[in-house]
Amino acid sequence: MVKITINGKQIEASPDKTILEVCRELNLDNIPTLCYDPKLPPFGSCFLCVVEIKGQSRLFPSCSTKVTEGMDIQTRSQRVVAARKTCLELLLSDHYADCFGPCRLNCPADVDIQGYMSLIHLGKFKEAVALIKEKNPLPSVCGRVCTRKCEINCRRNLVDAPVGIDFLKRYAADQDMIDEMWQPELPQPNGEKVAIIGGGPAGLTCAYYLVLEGYEPTIFEALPKLGGMLRYGIPEYRLPKEVLDKEINWIIGLGVKVVTNKKLGRDFIIDDLFKQGFKSVFIGLGAQVAKPMQVQNEDAKGVLSGVEFLKQVEMHTNPEIYGRVVVVGGGNTAIDAARTSLRLGAKEVILLYRRTRSEMPANSVEIEVAEH
Template structure:
């Protein structure tokens, strides 16, 4: 039968202790504090920080007190000169500047894999220009992204385990704004390679590609269908969220690298991919974006009085007249739906936002949802369209049906299921579906160099090289 106690010596004091205790537990029971970073009483010992090491007689090395259990006759020293020196070395290593040695969860979650730890360290040291230069190694549009990025990085910030996440995106925005206001840094292009690249589309993707291609020394020309560069950032984001003056100044930094721009040039109307190849471009980058609103797939959705969300936002940005009337319905639960609802409110309409799932499944950022609600938009959850009602050739109402949530679908959200006999008719002057966007592939329909496409209306491409079925595209 195992003895109820064993004899051990702690810092010269002989003790009787229960078998199975760790050295840390024993020391704690005697009022002896052993420092640790990685230990938590709720978790199994991890022994990774090595701040809790102690000296045990006849042991070949120092032992971690958090995971080493006491044994009969064990002689333990917790504050010898050797122990103190070892803990100091361990602490120095933990506190040393090792940004970049490890990939933090925030950086791993960032779509651009920006060195978040690095640029926040620069900001903390007051070196804002260095912070922006580090950001631009992965993202040349920090002013834009600092205002509209959904910042998934913050959801993975380890500081959130203590209180709340570090304000990663606002810090990026601050540094980028500061640098822009104090003379933006324009990098030196690489040595000219003699190679020419045509970029179709002057949105964030096309502009980013132009920036990095110029740094490599390639000649770059952008072909843009609309009057201004910026793509969806300009024509799909309201100005109250993304001021044009800031965006234009950031874009100008990219153009100052020596990028040529051709406005009002639409692929499929003014030129083809085959034309670009014939002009001597060694490569063609397709950055056409997703500017075509997804259909609702309900009866009569193509009549006047129904306008896609991205079409609505684009018309407003371009200054075209949009008759919103008194009552507007916006369908969807994403950030585009929120933008449409808030713009319609600013145009004087009473707005109802219809979403087929519950608030818990709504993909829009919580801040966007809150601001939309504060601006007076009515939000109806578990409501989906079933038919557009037409009078005199124009939509005047929407037949909707109440939904209930079933099992989760492939996105992980619970699938909405229609409830029997729950139809309802709601009258509106304008109906705006904002349920997603697709690329407009009509631009390559008759192109002799048309790349192969998928049934989802996207290009087929090699995941490693990004090259389509057409060489050089």
């Protein structure tokens, strides 16, 4: 054993241990590292674990420096902290989005968030939109109604508040809409036809990526217009139809055929599509049936599901709304139904939820706006 001093504390340690190992084993300091892995031989390349040894003119990487008799070590001196900061800045200076951050890892669409944030910072809005559309062809829509799972996991939460990822995506997409929208390079058509049943976000996304591969998609939609729940389940004040139509028309304009008011099972069956020459069929019918509460009299007059109510409002077939309205639920559909009821003339709207306010699944921003 050798006697050493770390941050003013005298200890004994085995000479076959490194400074980093001693500090971790004795909980003397949590020295930062990037390249260190206890299962591998020390490499010492990142230089983030450097420490200062009394009597030595240079700093030493603690992950590869063995302790010796009489060492007097400082792990948090001003010189050490400044050196670590410089090393980290140099590592990050040309390290844009090479590693996946928690924002991207939590994004259901796996969008390169760090990448398009950097492009927006540089003022390259069309390039940012192009990067987003590698995984998500509807950035203007998502910039308005996304549940922002990326922001929930944003590391900035550890400091103050998350980066406004969704607002920045919306801004870039809106900038792209001012003039001619960004256009992808399309390959020569391969002559293969694909039928898409359902013109909601899934069907539109499928059509977009099929066009990029040279296929000829045709969307069959049961309702009068495309959009699915984006059109018939999200109110105008959250997702203006002008924005939705522009994004849909952009996709259709790439070479997607559309047939509306045609419902699977009523107007055609899948075998009919194959007889018409379609090689494959994508079924994206969505989930537009409300989840019942399974309570007595929930089918009584005056009781509507939130999904059906919002659909009726969009199609101008909703019943007259007046007096006091009760909305049962705490999700985004419940919030939308409550705020829409006020807009249609309800004198008072009460939202009932079985758990606490903090447990409501609706987006926190939507809840706050509804309250005020």
